[in-house]
Amino acid sequence: MRLKLDSLNEPQREAVLHTEGPLMVIAGAGSGKTRVLIYRIAHLIEQSTDPFRIMALTFTNKAANEMRQRIEKMIGNEARNIWMGTFHSIFSRILRFEAERLNYPSNFTIYDTDDSKSLLRSIIREAALDDKVYKPNVVLGRISMAKNRLISWQTYINDPFYRADDEVAGRPEMGRLYKLYQQRCFKSGAMDFDDLLFNTNVLFRDHPDVLHKYQHRFRYLLVDEFQDTNVSQYLITKKLAAVHRNLCVVGDDAQSIYAFRGADIQNILNFEKDYPELKTVRLEQNYRSTRNIVEVANSLIKHNDRQLRKEVWTDNEQGDQIELIKASSDAEEARLVATSIFEDKMNGALRNQDFAILYRTNAQSRNVEEALRKMNIKYRIVGGLSFYQRKEIKDLLAYLRFVVNHNDEEALKRIINLPKRGIGDTTIAKLIVMANENDVSLWDIIGNIYTAMSGRTANSIDAFANLIKSFDLAMQTKNAFEVASQVARESGLLKELYEDKTPEGISRYENVQELLNAIKEFVDNPENEDKTLGTFLQTVSLLTSWEDDQNKDPDRVTLMTIHSAKGLEFRNVYVVGMEEDLFPSQMMLNSREDLEEERRLFYVAITRAEKKLTLSYALSRYRFGNIRSCEPSRFLQELDGQYLKVTRRFRTEEAAPRPTRFAAQFKRAGAPVKRIPVNGKSAHQPSANFRPSDPMRLKAGMTVEHPKFGFGTVSAVEVQGNDRKARINFQQHGEKTLLLSFAKLMIHE
Ligand SMILES: Nc1ncnc2c1ncn2[C@@H]1O[C@H](COP(=O)(O)OP(=O)(O)OP(=O)(O)O)[C@@H](O)[C@H]1O
Ligand SMILES: [Mg+2]
Numbered sequence: 001m002r003l004k005l006d007s008l009n010e011p012q013r014e015a016v017l018h019t020e021g022p023l024m025v026i027a028g029a030g031s032g033k034t035r036v037l038i039y040r041i042a043h044l045i046e047q048s049t050d051p052f053r054i055m056a057l058t059f060t061n062k063a064a065n066e067m068r069q070r071i072e073k074m075i076g077n078e079a080r081n082i083w084m085g086t087f088h089s090i091f092s093r094i095l096r097f098e099a100e101r102l103n104y105p106s107n108f109t110i111y112d113t114d115d116s117k118s119l120l121r122s123i124i125r126e127a128a129l130d131d132k133v134y135k136p137n138v139v140l141g142r143i144s145m146a147k148n149r150l151i152s153w154q155t156y157i158n159d160p161f162y163r164a165d166d167e168v169a170g171r172p173e174m175g176r177l178y179k180l181y182q183q184r185c186f187k188s189g190a191m192d193f194d195d196l197l198f199n200t201n202v203l204f205r206d207h208p209d210v211l212h213k214y215q216h217r218f219r220y221l222l223v224d225e226f227q228d229t230n231v232s233q234y235l236i237t238k239k240l241a242a243v244h245r246n247l248c249v250v251g252d253d254a255q256s257i258y259a260f261r262g263a264d265i266q267n268i269l270n271f272e273k274d275y276p277e278l279k280t281v282r283l284e285q286n287y288r289s290t291r292n293i294v295e296v297a298n299s300l301i302k303h304n305d306r307q308l309r310k311e312v313w314t315d316n317e318q319g320d321q322i323e324l325i326k327a328s329s330d331a332e333e334a335r336l337v338a339t340s341i342f343e344d345k346m347n348g349a350l351r352n353q354d355f356a357i358l359y360r361t362n363a364q365s366r367n368v369e370e371a372l373r374k375m376n377i378k379y380r381i382v383g384g385l386s387f388y389q390r391k392e393i394k395d396l397l398a399y400l401r402f403v404v405n406h407n408d409e410e411a412l413k414r415i416i417n418l419p420k421r422g423i424g425d426t427t428i429a430k431l432i433v434m435a436n437e438n439d440v441s442l443w444d445i446i447g448n449i450y451t452a453m454s455g456r457t458a459n460s461i462d463a464f465a466n467l468i469k470s471f472d473l474a475m476q477t478k479n480a481f482e483v484a485s486q487v488a489r490e491s492g493l494l495k496e497l498y499e500d501k502t503p504e505g506i507s508r509y510e511n512v513q514e515l516l517n518a519i520k521e522f523v524d525n526p527e528n529e530d531k532t533l534g535t536f537l538q539t540v541s542l543l544t545s546w547e548d549d550q551n552k553d554p555d556r557v558t559l560m561t562i563h564s565a566k567g568l569e570f571r572n573v574y575v576v577g578m579e580e581d582l583f584p585s586q587m588m589l590n591s592r593e594d595l596e597e598e599r600r601l602f603y604v605a606i607t608r609a610e611k612k613l614t615l616s617y618a619l620s621r622y623r624f625g626n627i628r629s630c631e632p633s634r635f636l637q638e639l640d641g642q643y644l645k646v647t648r649r650f651r652t653e654e655a656a657p658r659p660t661r662f663a664a665q666f667k668r669a670g671a672p673v674k675r676i677p678v679n680g681k682s683a684h685q686p687s688a689n690f691r692p693s694d695p696m697r698l699k700a701g702m703t704v705e706h707p708k709f710g711f712g713t714v715s716a717v718e719v720q721g722n723d724r725k726a727r728i729n730f731q732q733h734g735e736k737t738l739l740l741s742f743a744k745l746m747i748h749e
Pocket of ligand 2: 330
C-alpha cells in the first residue's frame with residue numbers, strides 16, 4: 001500500500017520525508033507534531049526500514065499504545081516490532097539484555113517508591129541515624145536528584161559542593177546513605193526508577209561494544225514531547241544516535257511542564273549546538289481547535305517571557321466563545337460543570353467520551369466525582385484512582401471504620417501498624433491466634449492488653465490501644481468532623497504525609513485534607529438529618545458499588561490532572577478551580593520561572609479542547625475544614641476578554657470583601673485620586689478612598705487602572721448576556737478587552 005501523504009501540510013510532509021540526519025520540529029499545540037511522528041514511522045517502514053531498527057520514545061505508555069495502533073492501521077502488523085514506549089520501559093528492556101555487564105541478574109527487580117523508602121528506613125535505622133532528621137523521603141529525593149544529574153555515590157561523596165550543601169542542611173551523612181542504599185539495591189538485584197536511566201548511561205559509558213551494538217541497531221530514533229526530557233534521557237538518545245545521526249525530536253517549549261522533575265528546556269536550545277547540520281521545521285497551523293480556542297491560548301502564553309516565538313493560527317471555524325462558570329462554592333462549581341455537560345450532551349447529541357474535566361491537583365476530583373455521580377454521568381479517572389480508592393483515603397477510612405465499629409477486623413489489621421509503630425506481622429499473627437483461642441475479637445485482646453509479649457512490643461500495642469480509647473471518648477462528645485480530624489492528626493497519618501515533600505506526598509496530603517473537607521461539608525449540610533460518622537461511612541461505601549457498576553461502560557467522561565492530559569485532545573474541555581493559590585498553585589509563586597511553568601500548564605489545558613472550552617472558578621472553597629473565600633486566578637485576567645463569556649452564575653452576586661494581592665500595588669499608585677473598584681468586589685480593607693461600586697458606572701472616556709496593564713482609557717463598554725466587557729486603551733500595553741466581572745479595574749475620578 002502506498003502511504004498517502006496528502007493529508008499532511010507542506011512543512012509536515014517535509015518533516016516526514018527528511019529521514020536522514022537530525023531533525024527538530026518545534027511547534028505549537030495541536031499542530032500535528034505527533035501526527036508527523038506517526039507518518040514518519042509509517043513512511044520509514046514503507047521505505048523498507050526494518051521496524052526493529054526504529055526506536056520511538058513517548059511520554060506515557062498510553063501514548064505509545066495509541067501511536068502503535070495508529071501505525072498498525074496504516075501499515076499492518078509489522079508495527080508491533082517497533083521499539084516504542086517510555087524511556088523507562090524501553091531502557092529497562094535493554095538493561096535486561098545487558099544486565100550481566102553491570103553484574104546485575106537479567107531478571108532484576110524494579111523497586112517502586114514504597115520499596116525504596118522502606119529500604120532506606122532500615123538503612124537509616126541500622127546506621128543509627130535519627131529518622132526525624134534523615135527522613136526516608138527526603139533522603140530518597142536527594143538521591144534521585146543526584147541520579148538524574150548522573151552523579152554516582154562515589155562522585156557525590158567526594159564532591160565538596162554536595163558535602164557543604166548537606167552540612168548546611170544538617171544531614172552530613174547523606175553521601176554515606178546514598179552509598180549504602182546503592183550497595184543494598186545492588187545486593188538485592190534491584191534497580192529503582194532512576195537507576196533505569198542512570199544505569200543505561202553507565203552501560204553505554206563503560207561498555208563501548210554494547211553501545212556500538214545499539215548505535216548500529218537503531219537506525220532511526222524519534223522522541224515525542226522532547227521539551228520534557230531530562231539531562232539523563234537526553235544523553236542516552238544522543239549517544240544512541242551518534243552513528244546514524246537520524247534523531248528526530250518534536251516538542252513545544254510552551255508546553256514544558258515537568259521542570260519540577262528535572263526536565264530541562266535547555267535541551268531544545270542545546271540541540272542546535274550538538275547537531276550543526278540540524279534541520280528545523282516549524283509547524284504553526286493548528287488543526288485541533290476552533291479559532292477562539294487557539295487565539296485565547298495565544299493571548300495567555302504571550303505573558304511568558306521565556307519562550308521561542310511562534311505564531312499559532314488555524315483555519316478552523318471561529319467556534320463558540322470560551323465559557324466562564326462562576327460559582328459560589330466548590331460544590332456548586334462541580335454541580336454547574338456536571339449540569340453543563342448534561343445539557344451539552346442533550347443539545348448536541350454528544351457522548352460522555354466527548355468530555356474531559358481537568359484540574360490542577362488530584363484532590364479536586366472529589367467534588368467533581370460527587371456531582372457527576374449525582375447526575376448519573378459515568379466517568380473515568382486517567383492516570384490515577386478515583387478519590388475513594390486512593391490508598392491514603394482508604395487508610396483514614398479504615399481508622400474511621402474501626403472507631404465506629406471495633407469488630408471490624410479488616411480495618412484493624414490495616415491500621416494497627418499504620419503509620420509504622422513497631423507492631424510487625426508476626427506480632428499481629430500471634431494476636432490473632434490468641435483471639436481465636438480465647439474466642440474473642442482481636443480488639444478484645446489488644447484493648448485489654450493481655451498480650452504476653454515482650455516489653456517493647458507490648459508498649460507499642462498498649463500505646464495503640466490507648467490511642468483508640470481516646471477516639472472512643474471523642475466519639476461521645478464531638479461531631480463527625482471533629483472526630484475525623486482528631487483521628488487524622490493523632491494517628492500520625494497526617495503528619496507522615498505532611499513531611500513527605502515529594503510531589504506524590506504533597507498530593508496524598510491534599511487528598512486526606514479533602515476527605516476531611518468532605519466530612520465537614522457533610523456535617524454542615526442542613527439537608528442531612530443524621531450527621532454521625534457511621535452515616536458518612538455508609539454513603540461512602542455506597543459510592544464504591546456505584547463505581548463497580550459504571551466501570552463496565554466504555555463511554556465515560558474523562559477526569560484527570562492537567563499534567564496527565566498532555567498530548568491528548570477532547571471535543572469539550574472543562575478546566576476547574578481557576579483560582580489564586582490553586583491555579584497558579586500556592587507552591588509555584590516563589591519565582592518567575594515557577595509562575596511561567598504554571599502558565600504553560602494552563603496553556604496545555606486550554607489547548608486540549610477541540611470545539612468547546614469552559615473554565616470555572618468558585619468564590620469559596622473548603623480548605624482544612626473551613627470555608628475560605630477565593631479570588632479568581634490571575635490567569636483569567638490574562639486571557640483576552642473578547643473570547644470569553646460568563647454563562648452561569650451563582651444565585652446571589654454579593655461576596656464578602658477579602659484581601660487581595662494587588663492591594664499593595666494600588667497603594668503605590670497613591671495619588672489623591674478617588675479609586676473605585678469596578679466590579680464592586682474589591683478586596684481592599686475598607687478605606688475611605690474606596691467604596692463599593694458596580695460595573696454600570698464604567699463609561700467610555702473614563703481613566704482606569706489595572707494591576708498589570710497600568711493606566712488606560714476606556715474606549716467602549718458593551719453588555720453581553722449577563723456580563724459586561726470594556727475595551728480599554730492602555731498606555732503601555734495597547735488595547736485590551738476585559739471582562740468586568742473579575743478584571744481588577746479601578747476608576748480614577
Ligand atoms: N495536516 C493535517 N490535516 C488534518 N488533521 C491534522 C493535520 N495535522 C494534524 N491534524 C490533526 O490535528 C490534531 C492534533 O494533532 P497532533 O496531536 O499530532 O498535534 P500535536 O502537535 O502533537 O499536539 P500536542 O502539542 O498537543 O501534542 C489531531 O487530531 C491530528 O489528527
Ligand atoms: Mg503531541
